[in-house]
Amino acid sequence: MLSASVLLVVMDMTVLNVALPAISEDLRPGSIELLWMVDAYALVLSGLLVTVSALGDRWGRKRMLLTGFAVFGLASMAVLLADSAIEVIAVRALLGVGGAMIMPSTLSMIRNLFTDPAERARALGVWAAMAAVGAALGPILAGLLLEHFSWHSAFLVNVPVMVVAIAAGLFLLPESRNPRPGRWDALATVLSMTGMVALVFAVKTFGKYGLAPTALIATVLAAVTLGWFVVRCLRRPDPLLEIGLFRNGPFSAGVVTALTTSIAMAAVLLLLAQWMQLVQGYSPLETGIRLLPAALAAIVASPLAPALAAKIGARTVLAGGLAVTGLGFLLLFLAPSPLGYWPVAGALTLIGIGNGALAIASAVIMSGTPAEKAGSAAAIEETSYEVGGALGVAVLGSLAAAVYRDQLDYEGPQAGVVRESLGGALDAARELGSAGGQVIEQARTAFTDSLILTSGAGALLMLAGTVAVWLLMPRGLDLSTAEH
Template structure:
């Protein structure tokens, strides 16, 4: 019997270790949102510095993901994980020494390096630890549930810490958790590497880093500020670099990232679902948190608690999706999940927006995005074990692009509609953000109404986009004539 079919005896314990590290990384992606106001009051960064404090992490993650996955394939994924854990813990501790915005930006960038090492390694190791297709589906369901739960817990944990401590606590909470993760990984995780690792060459590293980081940066900047020549040039450079990287990968017999995986229809269906799910969550949770705090008047902790039902719905759906897909099909489950998220967006447009409507709509969206576990199963089940690192890098990149596109597209739509709904005599500051109107009773009423209207119409835009994605996934995931018609985790026969 081939080793590919032999389950690892410590696979479930390994999953627990991988889930712990994933929980910390996902919490760190959202915990900063509630710490930003106090950090801003204490450090007083300029507007440009504040943007870099927020964006440095995601830009570095996007740029380093491909190289990190390739390093794990060649030198060992457990080794890469432990290095990522160590970087995450040490950098989080170093935040105590931060004396200005520049230091915080640098530390956030280093956290991105650690995150880029951790995220794809967790997925790749699940692919190699769980050789049984059904067990892998269950493991990926747990992985997706932890991801959704971690993102939802971030604002709650951050709000609770800020009730008692300074903004530094939002970073320091990572230190003991990562110390536990390092010890557990050394003691419990087996080493895993590719039997045929891709060739890591300087040109591919530079092209992937410049391409991914440049394109993500351009999308963010164009989404926030509209057309700017500088951002457009950076985006064009990113596109050229990525094109050159893809062409170089296609020419190489052992590329650093095997982009040929995208030729599979089921693989592409999983990628489209991953992008769409993150697109659904990104801007909606950002706008929803603003509505809860600025219009409903909730504290950061209370707002985080009201966001928990959406995260809980995502967790439940992640665990239920694999058995549902086994009873029906991956195609039906993925498309139904995206259609459910589209319905959640549509509720924002169809119903008067208040606290109950917002929480219900976000929970319905969260319920739909729980099918990310099925997307992961399609991506990983259609990938040979030796290509697990490439598949994980592509999937994680899909998450990054989905989130960035959500903020850029839906965030831009919401901002434009908000400004269009303001009175003609609104001040420039109020036109920039709803928060600027808080100090004026005369300005806040019209600004709050404009923000609520913009959220409703953004719901319609989100419903259209996610609905179109549901149709696309239905068509992409259609089984080939020789494929088995049912089930989530049985790969199409070759």
């Protein structure tokens, strides 16, 4: 049941990307409103992760998880009342609240339910596999729904699953909490929420607008509040977040794995989805199906990773997984020109196999964490994924945009629109008549080049992550016996 809840949350993240064009056509949001539709979920989720995880340790992890299910379901139902862009943004923000309650609660409950390290590693392998299933099903389900129903259906599919999850959770899940919760730190709560929202906002704004004043102000605010938060947590005997966990080498290796993988994956998979639709001309449903190799490979690799780690060592599997993911990005970089689907399918398969290591990353993080601090560990891991995804889109996405602009030598009518994005170039080309064909060809070639070079940057990042994990992980760590 814990794995099924993760499946739905991950699926919901991917559904929006496919549903956005239909939402835009119906509600006609402005460019700023469209950005907030995408960003509201991540900003709320990242801001609440630390606080909600700490609350779950004190209030009860089962209670927090079931409340998250209820919030997620109610937010999904509220979309029926949404007939403006602002109301959709509010729904997305409320979904972020529910997601912040669900994601870390599942990890911390697995840490407490499976006291045997070997069983916990297998459970986390299943958990990671279900996340991969969600990533695979999201675009396909959204494509099917949008072919037959309105965009509201992409949200409403959550409701029956959440009802079943609440009913099952009431009977199947035991309650667990920190027996020595300590005193609640209200100032640290405010600092963590302010700092995380400011950090994610700054990263996203830098990616979209460069050195904008709002991004610089948000960066300063994030640095001050998060720095103060870290110092405060290190000095208190009962911190809101157990920063001291980073003194543990395997824990840090697991976080590095989550961070580097999400940075590279967020950018390259986003570019691949656009390449398939705007360059290759696939429909949203066809795109979802053609992205399946990564998810299918991860579904197979994730449950097998703990058994492989027991045979050859957790360090080898964790670092090896990052290396295999890097090979997938390298295959995209070295693929013959013009880029076709089959090298992409091979790359996606390698990326999916490598992502099986994320199951080991979660197991390594949890194995070095005391049961009463499981919420802190879960919050740090989920924050790594969230910040990594934002960094990937902002930093590697900005690199892709710069390469795209550099590869274009078009200087004719609407040059600014053409150089802004591939979507803008295709729209402008329709208005240019006979001259539009050359613009489309140039823009598609430039976008493909940007995808290839960004994949090369992703490969270098995964190489750096591989080296860092190899150095941080002790050679003899055995997840079947590891316990704090």
